[in-house]
């Protein structure tokens with residue numbers, strides 16, 4: 001076995017922690033996952049897996065069975081006046097309930113030989129490993145995968161940020177057949193709502209805004225088209241909330257402690273990228289651990305986050321001005337090829353440089369004349 005980290009503790013068994021555990025186990029390490037909850041673990045999430053996220057899951061050996069979710073072909077964006085839609089280039093995404101995705105990831109981690117300690121409380125990093133409920137568990141690498149409010153990040157001095165924008169997200173499911181082949185994003189003055197199909201008779205609705213009290217029901221009133229669709233649909237889950245944060249950390253590792261997933265910085269939920277980036281980070285971490293070089297992980301982490309962070313900034317900036325938002329959407333509706341190009345960049349099918357300057361000039365002109 002190459003590298004020096006042989007015995008690894010992962011704190012947090014959400015998508016990021018489980019992906020890291022599976023990827024590291026494949027390199028022959030001893031891996032134990034600790035989580036304060038027990039499977040299947042739920043979380044407020046839009047539950048859309050973009051084509052790239054599905055591919056990263058496949059590389060971990062996880063194929064989502066057709067009956068575990070519902071496919072979607074692209075994205076539709078509307079503000080009630082204008083709308084534009086485009087398919088993903090040559091692939092589909094999938095809506096999957098968090099509890100189902102968690103179950104599938106735990107199954108794969110178990111098959112790979114990962115050990116688990118669910119319902120573990122009072123976990124602390126200690127010299128030589130981690131202390132769980134007062135007992136020392138030896139480890140030569142500790143991975144903090146404990147989500148947005150990471151205690152590992154705070155306590156290990158990795159909390160310094162270069163940028164942070166906080167918003168609030170809520171989700172709820174409704175018993176209704178998906179009516180669109182797309183994930184639909186409803187763009188409003190005060191909030192966005194997006195609808196992801198998760199089963200043949202169920203959709204998930206996630207709302208994101210700058211106010212902690214704007215829940216799904218209040219937000220629906222801003223979107224008459226969506227409100228009409230859901231008026232007679234029975235809620236199929238309790239409402240759940242979570243922070244949606246765009247956060248960039250100065251550093252994602254220190255000595256033998258390394259962060260992954262939302263604990264290591266995140267992109268706004270509207271990008272639909274959180275799970276995908278966590279899994280890409282897991283692959284990068286496994287390869288850096290093999291080389292015994294955590295600096296390599298930090299470099300790869302930056303690369304992985306660059307495109308989603310840029311898209312998140314663009315989308316959150318649009319939220320700041322209703323005027324800009326209306327003009328941008330009208331321009332995209334009039335020039336769907338530009339929207340298609342943006343979506344191709346968003347899913348990583350092409351780079352920013354492919355948004356050639358004439359296309360951006362076209363878009364700028366269309367915004368001015370919309």
Ligand SMILES: Cc1cc2nc3c(=O)[nH]c(=O)nc-3n(C[C@H](O)[C@H](O)[C@H](O)COP(=O)(O)OP(=O)(O)OC[C@H]3O[C@@H](n4cnc5c(N)ncnc54)[C@H](O)[C@@H]3O)c2cc1C
Pocket residue numbers: 011012013014015016017034035036037041043044045046047048049053120123145146147148151168169170171206207208242243244260261262263266269270272273274275276278
């Ligand atoms: C409203 C909303 C919508 C979103 N929509 C999408 C989407 O459509 N697609 C997408 O890809 N992403 C989406 N995201 C982002 C996505 O949910 C996260 O990026 C993803 O869950 C990150 O995974 P994680 O494992 O890092 O964190 P989490 O999923 O939060 O998992 C953290 C784990 O750590 C455990 N834990 C926490 N504290 C401790 C502790 N002290 N001790 C032990 N265990 C602990 C928790 O129990 C949990 O199991 C959305 C987010 C929000 C808020």
